[in-house]
Amino acid sequence: MAYSFPEEVLEHVFSFLSLARDRNAVSLVCKSWYEIERWCRHRIFVGNCYAVSPEIVIRRFPELRAVEMKGKPHFADFNLVPEGWGAYAYPWIAAMAEAYPFLEEIKLKRMVVTDESLELISKSYKNFKVLVLTSCEGFTTDGLASIAANCRHLRELDLRESEVEDLSGHWLSHFPDSCTSLVSLNMSCLGSEVSFSSLERLVARSPNLRTLRLNRAVPLEKLANLVRHAPQLVELGTGAYSSEIRSDTFSSLADAFSACKQLKALSGFWDVVPSYLPAVYSVCSGITSLNLSYAAIPSSDLVKLISQCQNLQRLWVLDYIEDSGLEALAASCKDLQELRVFPSDPFGAEPNVSLTEQGLVSVSEGCPKLESVLYFCRQMSNAALIAIARNRPNFIRFRLCIIEPQAADYLTLEPLDAGFGAIVENCKELRRLSMSGLLTDRVFKYIGTHAKKLEMLSIAFAGESDLGLHHVLSGCDSLRKLEIRDCPFGDKAVLANAAKLDTMRSLWMSSCSVSFGACKLLAQKMPRLNVEVIDERGPPDSRPESCVVERVYVYRTVASRQRLDMPDFVWTLDEDSSMRYS
């Protein structure tokens, strides 16, 4: 019996499905659903640019309007991935320029983007609206000038945390006077000064501007002018927040802020002069997100500001806040959901501030909605971690960095296994965990046993044997990304859990004990995994197979395992089962 639903009806039904997960499920039902779905999918997310090729994507989804993609593995943020490894955006941009003339959005993370790519984007898509480059590199302000000049309907230009070669601030002046569509502009990562009058005019003619994140070079004296042109702002990142103390500058600034009735997020605050902070007090009650992670000011000044923000949900701050400041935070901000405390002096041998485990304990006690934490400190104890775990079983993300590698519980001198064990046991919804301190195989047993919803795990200087890694790979049912550095994990655990790697996005291991022979074996066993040996000491087959590799990056892929852009320090298995580089 064959009956079919009219395609248009199915398409209409599918249009209500926005999550990729749902659309993927739909496309597995039957061939005709697969066909209908692929023609009406407009938005995709590619978590690893090497998991698939541009050709495959274009063949399957001919009508894309928005593409989001990630390139380098997370540890690239900490210089663990050598320069030139890959993640080039150009092949994607070039292929999409031909295939998707109506593409509107491109969002890239940790990819190498050249000026050529940016120029191609600016000239290929008539309706281009959104460009977000997170932690990208490889382009200059000339590329930005192309975007500004040619994208007539640009809504978002967000360069968050990208490394841009700053040739001049002139790029901003390339926005034509006719461009009035801007909704979001984030240039906070740029160094050089843009023409202030161009910036002011741009802001003034953008009535839909909701997000404006300035760079450090925009002086405080000019901030009031900008803010006055955009009282509708929802998110503002200041430039340098310092100036000679003058009452007219202050009152001008305070007045400008008081007109911003919709402001929810504040950031920037480089070079803060505390006397100017009260200028934002009028908006504090509406603030839900505060990024003070560049504000090198003492705890008392931080607290004066934070305690005005009763509705704060997200706080990023430097460890200058100290335990006392975190206690005050816990008392005033009962809606807090996310806290990140960054180290002001990460490479100093001695603590420069009084921030310990106690601060985190206070916040976990006082903030019932706290679910996401990134915390750098110099001492930790099992007792504190256990208390934190009991206080906050609702943690989703818990990332703790004790600055000294392999630091033991400072009270008992024991490993921190019990503490992290308590975290995974109590926090049943935990999706992301980063650990540090002295840890044995035991903590991995706890993780494998309890962390059933864990999707991403970061491990450094931990564990004792392959058993540790085995616990994780065999126990963590939801694991997608595993990144490991400097741990004594090797061949046995990896090979025993080869099949698991097919269910994950990627596995990164650097300075561990995985041999070249095991990498070859894994690649032979698992044809849909790309096993990249990243080793700067020359060809791995010039050394014995039992030799340990510097780094191995394993990821599942439906594209070729011999990517064409491999540099000379990356080796993968080719068809005749020998390791080659292209």
Add this chain to the structure above:
Amino acid sequence: MLSHLNLEATELRLGLPGSIDDVPSNNKRPSPEDHQTPPAPKAQIVGWPPVKSYRKSTAAAKNEEAESGMYVKVSMDGAPYLRKIDIRLYNGYSHLLTALEDMFKLSIGEYSEREGYKGSEYAPAYEDKDGDLMLVGDVPWEMFMSSCKRLRIMRGADARGLASAQ
């Protein structure tokens, strides 16, 4: 990082002997490390602690400043050559001025907001970030430290002009 070279031992300093005390000022900063006994340098591990590079540079820049000092040139009208001092070594204005008086063998006198350094033939001035010549002492010490690009000890009519114009 240059801490392993123990540059402190060979520096010419004008500071008082003993450690540098906490600076009570408008912008209360955490206490600087004790310059006399720098902590043992650690071998830096690549990528640890896991701090992204753009965050490192704020912290590292501060560290580099702490290590190499904030040296500014000091010129005195009529002197044949300039000197250089590390303004981070000083607690505040009186400490700095005492050191300058010592260095150049002169007397600068007391600061008053209204009259500057009246009563002295000399006025300490500095060039700020905008290139303007400013009288030393008007702004909070911390702000001075971050905006001072070079010092100039002026004498004679110019000095009096600068001082009384404040």
